[in-house]
Amino acid sequence: LAEIVHFKLSDIGEGISEVVIKEWFVKVGDKVNQFDSICEVQSDKASVTITSRYDGVVTKIYYDVDDTAKVGFPLVDIDVASDGLAKEQIDEVCDEDANNKHSEGFIPSQKVLTTPAVRRLAAENNINLKDVKPSGKDGRILKEDVLTYLENKSSFKPTTVSPTQPKKPTQTISEKSVEQRPKEKTVSVNTIEDRREPIKGIAKTMVKTMSQALKIPHFGLSDEIDLSALVALRPMLKEEASSKNLRLSYLPFFVKAASLALSKYPILNSSIDEKCETITYKRSHNIGVAIDSKQGLIVPNIKQVQSLSILEIAAELNRLQDLAEGGQLSVNDLTGGTFTLSNIGSIGGKFGIPVIFPPEVAIGAIGAIKIQPRFDESGNIKKSHIINVVWSADHRIIDGATMTRFSNLWKHYLEVPLKMLLEMK
Template identity: 25%
Template structure:
């Protein structure tokens, strides 16, 4: 029996996830609850467990692919149950299951897939360039797509959305009528770009007949005037025009090799091969890299020729392109950006700055640090600040609230869940320590340290980053002083801590006795001495509270930080 496993809903509001890596391969034996894949959502990185004991039958998505929740990503042969033929699985596949990466054409003989058993699902590239979206490069027509069913991998669906196209209006050229990226581009250019596509095709054909590298024609340029824009030429130069390119209808390659080909911008059907599997051409990663490098060298030579005729402009553009790198903007990074944008443009931000003498706090923490370490707990200044923040929030509850815009109500929270912003390799995460008002310093420190480590390891659970009522971020950890932090929506306040530094401060005689006479004849004592000073930056939502309340809150917070013994009363 074949068990199909769909990408689960790994968190509230998560619609899709990026399949970061497979932890198993086809043919591997797995046990129930064994991690089989790592999936990154816009919330966190999670491991997907196997639902059964058995053998991995087929991996239906590739690493790096965005997969909608509910899509079948892997199938298993269940232990102790008869193995079904792969053709039966193909016939019973549902529309949702077919929305993942197409498995390709069945291999001769054994119906079970192996690592190298995948075949390309893309249409013949020359046919696509010629503008015939219905052809697949074979002699026989592919079966028509059943009515009401659209077959396309997630990346193609996303591309169609970006182009503002409906998949129902696009005719697929892949096996079984599957829609490819080329089909989407062709549909997007239809009408306005047909002449350009035809001109490029003519150029390709001419290049094949003469043996010379074909030069694509830009229909936007006046006839009779050659294009000199290097970027246009290099981006639109088809790989098939290279003399060393192969020309196959299908190619075997492992999923990792296919991913490498996409990253290098290489057509697998054009890569020369020296290996075969079951009589079919088999492409290795080394072959892809060699072919991609050959293409780059050819393009560099072409760029040099263009530069000579364009006064060096092309050379400047080529050098600029080599210094640039495009990093995918998605997953946690995009979620952070969306959250910051939503908060910044929905809540009118105001930032109040102040600083506080924390010399007594530094001394207190120094005395307690060794005792905390004896219990295996690292005691930083943050637990003291969290307790002081909660004490100030109790006096000014508007800072511990949320604006319900639909109901037009301010919701004051009677619980105190404090988030601590943590910089990780994936971006900023905010673990939340719950009920800070009910916990002692060591318990807060222990829980906070554990959550921070889990955030850095990307093992933190989604629920451990939800439910916060106020957030603290520490810019002083990297030497910062003041900041204008963006509120962690839907909260209404966030506090940024600067770096604690020694600065000159004027203190009274009880701290630094030095007698002198003032104008009235009374004896006073003042002294300029070095003191430990902590900068504070409080950003708040001006819709919910005014600057006066924010200033009073900061003054109260400073009072607790200046004299940490007051926290014993909380």
């Protein structure tokens, strides 16, 4: 007898109530075991792979790709009583040539060891799995084997002519007949239609976050910083970073300087409750860095910056950037931030006006480095490397004087980087 279990989407934390289905790894009739991948979903914060908690056979799938699934509602139905059913359909797949299936003298091909995800990949690319050379244990065909087969197949494409579609003879028209034909009046018709798409995933998160941010009374402050000393220092530190296979930009210096300044002005590393009755001072400096990814604007954060060196910050920043590029950031990477820096200058622009990222109370936007003429202490013109920064703060608990003192200290650390290095713990 069948025993159907509704496999529901569990609560994946951080207040996430719905996700978008990105990819299914199973289909109806597939046998699954505990911890097998069922599907990949995109939440408001990160991509998550959902795994099975049961052994059995999938009997129903409730959503298509790009559908929105609600937490607490079924994703699939699994027949847990069918532990032996369709075993040969799942792990030992008999791939038969559809064109020869009903021909006389047809002999079934050998069974092939593979997984449902690999079989689906082969079907999508019209590949007969018996033609693929296996590299897995006990002759199992892996995803990499199918991709290698595809790559080798695409490198050789013989030219064939279909015998059922002979080439049509070319029709010729005399110049005289063309001249005698009356010219037709052409009418231009605009057939371009507007495109509509639902707001989901990262974009939906931005809508929700920015709507909350609009409720915060923002206070703004701007300043310019002369990075000439840091520009001269960084090449020496880059050699050390390169020896550790690290990319060292200016952002780790900005992040560390912010942490040192937050230690002196901790109210900028705090949050307030919804009723604005309590301030919570955060002991950890989890500094977010805005990243322009393929999925949209995301803000992962570097944890415990107050305890990290410049190179350790660079290593963590490299990790977050690489994961963001592949859309693989975890929920932990994207939550728990206490203060944010947006390095908009890495794309371009002299300065930007940032919007606070709730529940944080302050954010800074850093512009591009520009070479500008400035006066030295003797009144002589010198070449300087200048950036502009704009700070936004929650004016309910942060006044202009506090924000200005914080900015002055952050500026001092960057303009005199040796001072910053001396104060690092």
